[in-house]
Amino acid sequence: MKGIVLAAGHGTRLKPLTELRPKALCPVGNRPLLDYAIDRIRLDETQIAVNVHAHREQMEAHLAEHHPSVHVSVEPTEALGTAGALGRLRDWIEGDPIVVTNADALTAPDLTELFDGWDGERIRLLVAFDEHDPDFDGIWRYAGACVMPWSAVRDLPDTPSHLHTERWQPAREAGALELIPTRWSFTDCGTPRHYLAANLLVSGGESVIGDGAVVDGTVESSVVWPDARVEPDEHLHFAIRLTDGRTVQAVDAEARDPRE
Numbered sequence: 001m002k003g004i005v006l007a008a009g010h011g012t013r014l015k016p017l018t019e020l021r022p023k024a025l026c027p028v029g030n031r032p033l034l035d036y037a038i039d040r041i042r043l044d045e046t047q048i049a050v051n052v053h054a055h056r057e058q059m060e061a062h063l064a065e066h067h068p069s070v071h072v073s074v075e076p077t078e079a080l081g082t083a084g085a086l087g088r089l090r091d092w093i094e095g096d097p098i099v100v101t102n103a104d105a106l107t108a109p110d111l112t113e114l115f116d117g118w119d120g121e122r123i124r125l126l127v128a129f130d131e132h133d134p135d136f137d138g139i140w141r142y143a144g145a146c147v148m149p150w151s152a153v154r155d156l157p158d159t160p161s162h163l164h165t166e167r168w169q170p171a172r173e174a175g176a177l178e179l180i181p182t183r184w185s186f187t188d189c190g191t192p193r194h195y196l197a198a199n200l201l202v203s204g205g206e207s208v209i210g211d212g213a214v215v216d217g218t219v220e221s222s223v224v225w226p227d228a229r230v231e232p233d234e235h236l237h238f239a240i241r242l243t244d245g246r247t248v249q250a251v252d253a254e255a256r257d258p259r260e
Contacts (some may be wrong), residue, residue: 105144
C-alpha cells in the first residue's frame with residue numbers, strides 16, 4: 001500500500017491565515033497539520049507522497065527538511081483536486097492500493113480502524129457523525145481519510161476533478177462504498193473557527209503560544225503564531241494572532257467555546 005497526503009489547496013476559507021502559510025503548514029499545537037497527516041498514515045516515508053501547489057516553495061522546503069524521503073508531486077499551474085492529484089500520481093502508485101488523507105483533517109492518530117477487515121476491493125471512507133453538515137445519509141461526514149484499490153485509481157484523469165463525483169458517488173450507487181465510523185474526534189481545520197477549535201482540542205483548552213512569540217498582554221483560549229507579539233494592553237479571547245501582527249477573531253468574544 002502507498003499513502004498520499006492531499007495538501008495542494010489554496011485554503012480560501014482559512015484566509016487570512018493562508019495568505020502567510022499554506023493550510024497544511026498552519027500550526028496546531030505548535031505542529032504543522034501536514035506532520036500530523038504523515039504520521040496518521042504510518043507507512044515508510046518512501047511509500048508516501050504529498051501533492052503541493054499553493055505556497056509551493058514553503059511546502060517543498062518543509063518536506064525537504066523534515067520528510068526528505070517523501071515523494072513530492074508538484075502541481076505547477078493549478079491545483080488538480082482530489083481525483084486529479086491521484087491521476088497525476090498514477091505512475092508512482094504503480095498498481096498498489098492507496099490510503100489517502102487530507103492535510104487539513106485533525107482526526108485519528110492512526111488509521112487502523114479504516115484498514116481492519118478491508119477486502120482490498122471496495123472503497124472505504126472514514127466518516128464522523130455530523131447531522132449539521134453531512135455528506136452521506138444525513139448523518140455522516142467524510143473524516144478526511146479513505147482507502148482505495150488500484151482498480152479505482154488507474155483510470156483517474158490528471159486534470160482538475162474530485163473523488164466524490166469521479167469515484168465515491170458511483171461506488172455508492174453500485175453498493176461498493178463502505179463508510180467506517182471513527183471513534184475519534186474529527187475537526188476539519190478549513191475555517192478560522194475550526195482551526196482554533198483544533199488547537200484548543202490538542203492543548204486541552206489552553207492557549208497555544210508559538211515558538212519565539214512574545215506575550216506581554218493576556219491571551220485566553222487563543223492561538224499566537226511563532227514570532228508574533230501580544231502588546232501589554234491587549235487581551236486576546238477566541239482569537240488568532242498572526243506573525244505579521246494581524247488578529248483574526250475566530251468567534252465573537254462573547255460566544256461559546258468554538259469546540260462545541
